[in-house]
Amino acid sequence: MPIAEHAHPDQRAVTSCSNTITAMAILAKATLLDPMPSEPTQAKRFGKARSAQSYALMEDYVELISDLLRNGGEARPTDIARRLGVSHATAIKAIGRLKREGLAVAKPYRGVFLTEGGERLASRVRARHRLVVDVLRAIGVPGEAAEQDAEGIEHHVSDATLTAFGRFLKQRLPD
DSSP states (O other), rough: OOOOOTSOHHHHHHHHHHHHHHHHHHHHHHHTTTTOOOOOHHHHHHHHHHHHHHHHHHHHHHHHHHHHHHHHHHHHHHHHHHHOOOOOHHHHHHHHHHHTTTTTEEEEEEEEOOOHHHHHHHHHHHEEEEEEHHHHHHHTTOOOHHHHHHHHTTOOOOHHHHHHHHHHHHHSSSS
């Protein structure tokens, strides 16, 4: 049933949300009928997700440090913590991990700097983020929603998926 043009904006939003939830419920029901994967297959999938989540945090820190250095010349733990919405102690712990992984160095009273490896990782993460945002925008996701969603998606897609995203965008470009 189409949403009436004269309906209150809140009512249109509720109806739209209701339609989306109904569509998701239909997809979920269809998925329930699918057979479960084998234990090793499912364990591999969940293991990949857990590993990706841990690595995603490192990538977020490296990307932010690079952005702070490029835009302000300095990446202090306090600034990093504020921008990521974490405590100062959490930021210090993550920076310690970056240092152990050889991605960053911290100089007393001078903030955090990336190593060459850290800069390479930041560049890859930034490019992957842009690709995911561009795909989301191409399928009609509004700008801010695409940016927010990309923050979650960008860390969990395979190289095969990123390649497919690139092909998708290339096909959409006029010759």
